[in-house]
Amino acid sequence: MKFIIAYHSADLDGHLSGALVRYWLEEREKVKEPIQMLPINHGEPFPYEIIRPEDILFMVDFALQPVQEMVNLNELCHLHWIDHHQTSLADPKDKGHSWMEGIKGIRSAEGAACELVWRYFWHHPETLVTYPMPNFVQWIGIYDRWDQRDMGLWEYMVLPFQFGMKARETDPATDEGYECWRHLLEIKDNEVLRSAVTSIILQGLAVKRYADKQLKNFINGHAFTTTWNGITWLVMNGGGINSAKETSAFDPTIHQGVLGYVNTKGNFWRVSMRTDRDDLDLSALARQFGGGGHRKAAGFQIKDLPAELVGPDYGEGEDGQPDEGS
Secondary structure (H helix, E strand, O other): OOEEEEEEOOOHHHHHHHHHHHHHHHHHOOOOOOEEEEEEOOOOOOOHHHOOOOOEEEEEOOOOOOOOHHHHHHHHOEEEEEEOOHHHOOOOOOHHHHHHHHOEEEEOOOOOHHHHHHHHHHEEHHHOEEOOOOHHHHHHHHHHHOOOOOHHHHHHHHHHHHHHHHOOOOOOOOHHHHHHHHHHHHOOOHHHHHHHHHHHHHHHHHHHHHHHHHHHHHHHHHOEEEEEOOEEEEEEEOOOHHHHHHOOOOOOOOOOEEEEEEEEOOOEEEEEEEOOOOOOOHHHHHHOOOOEEOOOEEEEEEOOOOHHHHOOOOOEOOOOOEOOOO
16 A cells, blocks of 8 residues: 555645645554656646555545546545535536435635645644644746735735745755755744744745746736637747736736746647626636636636737738748
8 A cells, every 4th residue: 555645746736735644644643565756737637547546545636527527536546635626516506416425525615725724734623733834835826826915925925925935946756855844844942933034924925026027027918808708918939928918918908817837848838817897707718628726817728829819920921921931
């Protein structure tokens, strides 16, 4: 028997979620069985061949697609599934989601994956065994949920801490990455923890200033406006869309959201979307293309980009005629 921890490999919510499970097993439960870390991203095949019936699998901040495939996974091993994305949430009106009831874990939109993992292991009010969630866990969750209700917290804690951690190795599959999280989780003295977190925040502020400067130059020179699926977007080919609304290219009186895409090894395009508007549900739009996420932050993968997202003048010369060689 072995423990397998499968976690979303593309962001800090996934990294911290995987690290929390590993920390609980190694430091709290003191398990003797081997622990296999399994970072995974959307579009990558799941390695079913490593699963054995006696294995205990924790899947956090991730779901197989189509999501009903989680039923098959639950039949292959002892599955604990913790996720917060809209595609993983049961709709009380949809009886087709009743299959989720037999899978252990938490599927809820009331927190990011790292916050749900903390609740799953450290929060048991029925037994009076409850440990307060550290601030840095909450900050990673707030960023992942794109929750900007407290702009002071967002600007001076959440964003700098995010950038500070991105400057480090945080993948819990590596010794350095796991130690980064374990070190913070091991600190029991509040003053010592505050000092460690402050150091990360200060570094993050410097990293963010540089990243913002580079990104603003890129966006101002390369982004364009288009309407797609009834939404007016500021579109860019590349990452970094989270700071796009702070550039001069973004006009809140015109743009309802920001959309960015990157090509993945020539196989497909990974599309990310962000909005600050309460009247849009980007997760619903992403689900139309087999993706998911949250109301204000979502994404999907697609083989060919819609024409509206390629650019208004793609393949045309200055006179509106096709470029030579196109």
